[in-house]
Amino acid sequence: MMTLLKQRSFRDLAYQAGFVGTLIAMVVTFAVTAAINLDAQGMTSGFGFLQRSTGWGVSFSLIPFDTSDTYLRVIWVGLLNSMFLGAISLTLATFIGVGIAIMRVSGNRMAGLIGTVYVEIFRNLPLLLQLFFWYAILTSLPQPRQAIDIAGVAFISGRGTYLPGLNVTGTSAFLCAIATCAAIGLAIWLNTARRFAHMSTGRKRASRQALWGGLVLLIVVLLLAGRIPDTPLLNVPYLKGLNFRDGVRISPELLACIIAISIYGGAYIGEIVRAGFNAVGKGQSEAGQALGLSTWQIFSRIRLPLAIRAVMPTLINQYVWLFKATTIGIAIGFVDFFFVISTSINQSGQTLELIAILMGGFLAINYSMAWVLNRVNDAIRLKGTQLRG
Template sequence: MSALLRSQKVRNALLQALFVGVLAYIVIGGWMNAQQTMQQQRIVSGFGFLWKSTGWDVNFSLLPASPGDPYWWFFVIGIINTLFLGIIGLMLATLVGGAVGIARTSSNEMLQLLGRSYVDFFRNIPLILQVFFWYAFVTHLPAPRGAHDFWGLKLTSRGIYAPLPNVEGWYLALAAALALVALILPLYIGATQRISRPREERRPARIAAFLVPAAASVAVFLAGRISGEPLLSMPQLQGLNLRGGMRISPEFSALTIAMALYGGAYIGEIVRGGFKAVGRGQVEAAQSLGLTPWQAFSRIRLPLALRAMLPILANQYIWLIKATTLGITIGFTDFFMIVAITINQSGQTMEAIGILMVGFLIINLSLAALFNRFNKAIALKGNQLRS
């Protein structure tokens, strides 16, 4: 026995087994204590409530919902709402942050000042205060009769109304997904190293990768068009409210604006750091080879900067996804708010919180795995920017 204990591997294995045993004891003990407490208070445990009717409705849903739907369906609605808000918020924050980061690295002193002022202002105001501010701003817009027209949009206190194609919902979603594929696939084919053919010879494949899904998107769009209706449903004033088009709720508008501006300040600093990580010698080498400023930026600075900023950008994206839970403060029915209402209505606290934790773990771990895979694909072997 003493001979086994002298082995470092055996001691490490015993310590790991002891750690796992203590952790299992704590978890199992806590669970049994919670079960005993719930039995004493006559609280029914289990997940059977998921198939019961909720009896309440939500004010925002991308999927059909009614008070007669079960709890599990409302959890799905909450997850979809959170993902939709997160994707839109991340896209807008990336656009804002990219513009701010480029301004921060510009040789123009005025742009540098504007970028630095933007970062200092929005980054140092708590996100929850920005959410409250924009919600108050949106809800204090004019009534529908005095709506502000802005590039086809109608800004009112009841929401933002926008033109909407008269296409069935699932057809419109599929057409949008195909259009996104048409934009991303050619970029992937041009950048991937999995294709042995030189990049300058991939142009026909990139053209085909764009035309095929784009044509499919147009075909699906036309197939789902509602017959007898104009191509676009325009919001029009009828009585005291606007009818037609698409209504973007004040809660969703406030959250997306706050996430875009607040997240854009952090992403702007990440973009600035990525560009600063690219050595001046590499840019000077590109210029000495006769590359134009745009070619040096798009082929040298931007790819190297992306490799440097991607790991930090992934952490920022995950943080912004978790920040969607602030929607509960202004009444947006995201995943967190659905869980909170479920706890109040059903009393299934442990189960609902467990579902919330698992849901966010799956979302954030999936996002992290996607970024890790992308980071590994674009990493340069032997380069100091490799993660």
Template sequence: MPQIFASQKFRRIALQCGFILATVALIASVILVGKSNIAGQGMATGFGFLEQTTGWPVNFSIIEVTGRSTYARVLWAGLLNTMLVGFLTLIFATILGLLLALMRVSSNTLMKLVGTSYVEIFRNLPVILQVFFWYAILTHLPSPKQAYSIGEAFYLSNRGLMMPAPTLSGSDAMWFIAAVVFAVVFLLLTRERLRSGPRWAFAIVFTFIVFLLVLLTGREPDTGLISVPELKGLRFVGGITLKPEFTALLIGLTLFGASYIGEIIRGGLLSVDRGKLEAGCALGFSTFQINRLIRIPLAIRAMLPSLTNQYIWLMKGTTVGIAVGYPDYFAIVSTSINQSGQTMELLALLMGGFILINYSIGFFMNMLNERIKLKGRS
């Protein structure tokens, strides 16, 4: 027995087990005390309230939500709203950040000055201030009757940006999502059998063909393929409308995030060995070919870990949308707490939703990092 206690491995395992047990006991005690306090105040607990109707509408949602919708559907709509603005922000901020990074490492003095000025301005302004700024601009645009028009298809007013959209029903959207899922599975299953060109081309062509078939089949005779917004009375009908709250949040987060992402990408570009760039020049490559074939592929390895952290931060930054009235997941949960009083349950759902989204982003980025990193001991 003394020999067991003298073992360093035994002591290390015992300390770890003791720490885990103490943590579990602390969490269990907090839950029990909280449950007894809630019961003492006569408050109902559990997630049964999710099946109750909310009684209040949502001014912007991907799915249909009314005052008769349940809390579960409204919360799901809020989560989808957060994912929509969050992932669009990641895409646009990455594209803009790449352009800023290329401008800052360029030998052109004017491009370098523009890129540096952008980063210094937008990086040092609070994100909520930028969102308020764009929201004030969008809400002071002309009314729908005096809306700015582009080609009689796009309209910009204080009600938002109205644009054409394909007329997809619920079944059409499900078919299109199924085609996208099939294309992704096909790419994963054939990554070791086919070269990257043919399989990517097949997946894109297949998805496009399914999308066309969905648009052309199973429609009413008087239903068009594209719904174009039209002014009727004091508002536009048809098409799709991007509300000022959504647009302001998207623009503010994109411009703010691009300033940080641009610096991350610039650091990755500067980490590339200069000898490789000079080798590209010696082979007669243009500046565009050097960036596309040499610089950017090699820089991805260096910038991917920091880029992952920035992506997760931007996704959490969508919560500032509550300041301009955008019904994201955080705003929906806050309103639900005031209406239902189920504080602990809704906070648990709020934390669980963001953990799920951010862990998914981290998992995908770590998988990408594992795939492209250099293999070996060094």
């Protein structure tokens, strides 16, 4: 025994086993204590409540839901709503951030001043305060009868923004979204992966054209196949009585969350991307000029790719943070993942189980997003041998 204790490998293993054993004992003690306390209060533990009917409805859902549906379905509704809000907000924040970064490094004093003012204002105001500000503006817009008319096909009012929609099944719309995301991913892979570095420009252009052409054809086929029978493909909203009918309604709560997160996140992403632009040496642009490349070609093929490579790890952290910021929607009543969990706790009393579901959901989403983006970062980053010469 003394011989084993003198071996460093054995001692390290013993320390690790003791640490893990202590953690397991603490978890088991916590679980047993919680179960005893719940039994003393007459509360049942477990996840059987997920199959019970909620008895309450939600104001926004991407899938059909009514008061007779189960807690499991309402949690799924909240999760889908959060992912929907996150996908739109993060995409818009990225475009805004890249645009602000370009303005700040463009060399144009007016554009640089506008970009600086934008960053200093929206980065330094609390996100929750910005949410309340945009929500107050949206709910103060005219009523439907006096709604702002946009070309007779879209309307903006205090009850929501009404846009043309498609009379297609949810499955068809979901498949179209998946196909679009897959096409964008393939396009990024084609442009950045090292295995395509030696492909000729003409062949790359033909591949991109085939990719986007195939995507358009696939979307058209999916929409026509998924069209609801005896209805027109395009569904335009119209005023009837005191409100609009048909079309797609974007509630003030959803729109306020999208605007607040996009603008706030765009300020941070703008600074991150600007740092990436500043990290690209002037020699790279001068080399492009020497080769006869235009200003746009130098930007799109040299400066922007190198800047994204430099700041990709920081951008991943920012995306994860921004997705967690979608929980602010509960402050104005948007039905997101956090909202339905909070309401379910109040209605069912299953606090521990629902908090565990909330934590597990956010861990799964954020880890999946970070894993995918880290794989992208691994594919586009410059290796040590590529930095020499």
